[in-house]
Amino acid sequence: MTGAVERERGREYERERGREREHERILTVRNLKTYFRTPEGVVRAVDDISFHLDRGEVLALVGESGCGKSVTAHSILGLVKAPPAKVEGEIVFGGRNLVGLAETEYRHVRGKQISMIFQEPMSAFDPLYTVGLQLMEVAKAHMPWDDREAKERIIDTLKSIHIPEPEKRYDEYPHEMSGGMLQRIMIAMALITSPDVIIADEPTTALDVTIQAQVLNLMQDLQSQYRGSIIFITHDLGTVAEIADRVHVMYAGKVVEKAPVVELFDNPIHPYTSGLLASRVRREYKGRDLPYIEGYVPRAYEFPEGCRFHPRCPRAMAKCKEIPPPEFEPAPGHTVACWLLEEGDDR
Amino acid sequence: MKIISTRNLKKYFPIRSGVFLQVSGWVRALENVNMEISQGETIGIVGESGCGKSTLGRAIVKIYEPTAGSITYCDPSGASHDISAKIDRRLEPVFRKDVQMIFQNPFDSLDPRMTIRDTIREPLHTHRLLASKKEMDERVAELLMKVGLYPEYAQRYPHEFSGGQRQRIAVARSISVNPRLLICDEPTSALDVSVQSQIINLLKDIQRDTNMALIFISHNLDVVHHMSDRIMVMYLGNVVESAPATELFDNPAHPYTQALMSAVPSWNPKDRKLGQVKLEGEPPSPINPPSGCPFHPRCPRRLASCSKVKPEAVEVSDGHFSACHLHGM
Numbered sequence: 001m002t003g004a005v006e007r008e009r010g011r012e013y014e015r016e017r018g019r020e021r022e023h024e025r026i027l028t029v030r031n032l033k034t035y036f037r038t039p040e041g042v043v044r045a046v047d048d049i050s051f052h053l054d055r056g057e058v059l060a061l062v063g064e065s066g067c068g069k070s071v072t073a074h075s076i077l078g079l080v081k082a083p084p085a086k087v088e089g090e091i092v093f094g095g096r097n098l099v100g101l102a103e104t105e106y107r108h109v110r111g112k113q114i115s116m117i118f119q120e121p122m123s124a125f126d127p128l129y130t131v132g133l134q135l136m137e138v139a140k141a142h143m144p145w146d147d148r149e150a151k152e153r154i155i156d157t158l159k160s161i162h163i164p165e166p167e168k169r170y171d172e173y174p175h176e177m178s179g180g181m182l183q184r185i186m187i188a189m190a191l192i193t194s195p196d197v198i199i200a201d202e203p204t205t206a207l208d209v210t211i212q213a214q215v216l217n218l219m220q221d222l223q224s225q226y227r228g229s230i231i232f233i234t235h236d237l238g239t240v241a242e243i244a245d246r247v248h249v250m251y252a253g254k255v256v257e258k259a260p261v262v263e264l265f266d267n268p269i270h271p272y273t274s275g276l277l278a279s280r281v282r283r284e285y286k287g288r289d290l291p292y293i294e295g296y297v298p299r300a301y302e303f304p305e306g307c308r309f310h311p312r313c314p315r316a317m318a319k320c321k322e323i324p325p326p327e328f329e330p331a332p333g334h335t336v337a338c339w340l341l342e343e344g345d346d347r
Numbered sequence: 348m349k350i351i352s353t354r355n356l357k358k359y360f361p362i363r364s365g366v367f368l369q370v371s372g373w374v375r376a377l378e379n380v381n382m383e384i385s386q387g388e389t390i391g392i393v394g395e396s397g398c399g400k401s402t403l404g405r406a407i408v409k410i411y412e413p414t415a416g417s418i419t420y421c422d423p424s425g426a427s428h429d430i431s432a433k434i435d436r437r438l439e440p441v442f443r444k445d446v447q448m449i450f451q452n453p454f455d456s457l458d459p460r461m462t463i464r465d466t467i468r469e470p471l472h473t474h475r476l477l478a479s480k481k482e483m484d485e486r487v488a489e490l491l492m493k494v495g496l497y498p499e500y501a502q503r504y505p506h507e508f509s510g511g512q513r514q515r516i517a518v519a520r521s522i523s524v525n526p527r528l529l530i531c532d533e534p535t536s537a538l539d540v541s542v543q544s545q546i547i548n549l550l551k552d553i554q555r556d557t558n559m560a561l562i563f564i565s566h567n568l569d570v571v572h573h574m575s576d577r578i579m580v581m582y583l584g585n586v587v588e589s590a591p592a593t594e595l596f597d598n599p600a601h602p603y604t605q606a607l608m609s610a611v612p613s614w615n616p617k618d619r620k621l622g623q624v625k626l627e628g629e630p631p632s633p634i635n636p637p638s639g640c641p642f643h644p645r646c647p648r649r650l651a652s653c654s655k656v657k658p659e660a661v662e663v664s665d666g667h668f669s670a671c672h673l674h675g676m
Contacts, residue, residue: 064539065510178629179396208395208566213610213624220622235540238612242621261616279540280614281547281569283596289551290573292544296509 063250132170180211391575453513511542
């Protein structure tokens with residue numbers, strides 16, 4: 001018992017120190033590879049990506065369907081099943097490598113120290129149980145609380161994210177709530193254990209714009225109040241501009257560009273990033289054709305050789321078809337995996 | 348030339364409960380919708396989920412029978428017909444050929460067991476447009492080229508294509524019978540950003556070539572603005588505002604339209620704007636819609652009368668209608 005209290009106190013102290021230090025690295029991913037064996041061949045869904053997450057920041061992973069952004073999240077949480085999957089590389093969190101961690105150990109990390117918010121609130125909850133019971137399940141699995149205390153904490157958490165009538169909500173079933181309300185309950189579920197990292201996988205994609213605005217505001221508040229770290233996964237650059245501190249753009253299992261958010265929007269370098277930014281439907285385009293990226297997103301078992309974007313790239317060179325580009329760093333904190341930078345050409 | 352017009356169109360869905368499935372209530376999906384669409388025109392319908400935009404599209408193609416109100420259809424010869432109830436048996440083939448639809452999710456809207464050729468040929472066959480097999484195959488090849496696919500793809504199955512390609516196939520199928528009106532229900536929402544623009548350009552190109560009319564249903568304001576000549580904004584089954592596209596975006600009159608526009612992300616990290624969004628709460632259920640103005644419980648500018656009297660649409664400027672009590676003041 002005293003051990004647990006000690007540990008809690010120790011963690012509290014660690015948190016205090018974290019607030020003092022500017023850039024406390026909380027999660028480091030090195031050379032992560034997640035491959036799946038499928039009848040069509042080996043799918044290199046995430047292929048040698050590296051990134052890190054500091055305390056109190058929002059890191060956005062942006063990309064289109066099949067770029068590996070969700071698989072990255074699932075790999076961090078140990079949710080990919082091996083076999084058919086094979087996870088290699090390092091995911092360093094809390095001083096240890098999560099890759100290859102035993103399932104019994106993982107349970108203390110997943111949902112407790114790293115929690116996740118899913119895209120479809122309607123399918124993420126079990127329709128047969130009240131949301132209160134489902135929140136209780138998470139609380140009791142990870143926290144040393146008795147029923148009464150757990151319920152109090154749950155109601156407090158619901159209150160802290162401005163859910164009206166939390167006591168009433170506690171006893172309701174998922175079908176009695178709207179998608180926006182359920183998404184907020186899911187955020188509460190992710191917060192109950194005071195995790196160090198929250199992974200939000202397209203948390204607003206299924207929501208209407210006015211509700212999306214409310215949920216994004218809520219996440220922003222949480223982040224500034226609790227100094228939590230968020231990995232925000234989305235395909236929508238509009239929401240990235242609203243919430244992210246740093247952005248990693250992914251394409252076909254690779255991170256093609258990493259930059260602080262302002263830098264990325266002001267000075268996108270990778271042709272895919274600029275293509276994505278140009279694909280925004282602007283009001284000025286009315287009456288004209290919209291700019292777009294040629295071709296389609298390749299399927300996972302037939303990623304092209306060399307730079308995986310080369311078949312769609314307007315500036316592809318001979319080299320791009322053969323050798324995958326290394327990362328260049330044209331500005332501090334801004335890296336780009338594109339051969340165009342080799343010549344010192346940054347546009 | 349007019350194609351379709353509706354007057355006070357209503358669609359209520361019954362809610363049945365109990366052992367004898369007695370009607371215990373109504374989902375009021377559409378309330379008194381008036382609209383009109385002519386050749387070559389694009390009408391955009393925008394609103395959040397549950398606002399009735401898809402129901403309106405489906406009522407116009409006659410997937411749903413309207414509860415009240417009328418739908419008038421003008422056939423290619425210019426004669427108008429009331430199609431609110433059942434369509435006349437002789438008119439039905441003409442109407443079905445004239446009005447086509449494409450759906451949101453190209454993963455569900457194509458039959459996985461039919462080749463692309465069969466999929467595109469089916470409407471040609473149904474309407475007996477072309478006699479010989481050879482003519483049909485030529486037409487399929489021509490349509491595939493028109494939507495930017497190779498004619499060789501005709502013998503493949505839907506699973507061999509990406510979402511964007513499938514949506515192109517759905518477009519080819521819908522235009523195969525030369526419709527005069529195409530209803531697009533969220534045609535780009537399931538697609539990747541980089542592919543969305545391709546489909547929008549394709550629809551615009553086809554419209555330029557054929558002078559067909561489009562009803563473009565979407566929740567995405569920017570896309571609707573790009574596509575449409577006129578836009579109707581819907582909320583809980585009601586059209587709260589309708590105006591020419593540019594006018595609507597320059598001078599949104601209804602508080603709901605204003606709120607909707609303010610909730611669109613800025614795309615500019617130096618000027619984040621979602622923090623300023625004032626809209627509270629969520630749309631109420633269409634089963635027990637609020638009295639008076641449907642938007643009043645969430646409206647930042649509501650007046651005492653808003654909860655009592657339902658506002659009528661007033662013309663705030665040329666061709667710009669908005670249903671709000673603020674305009675009468």
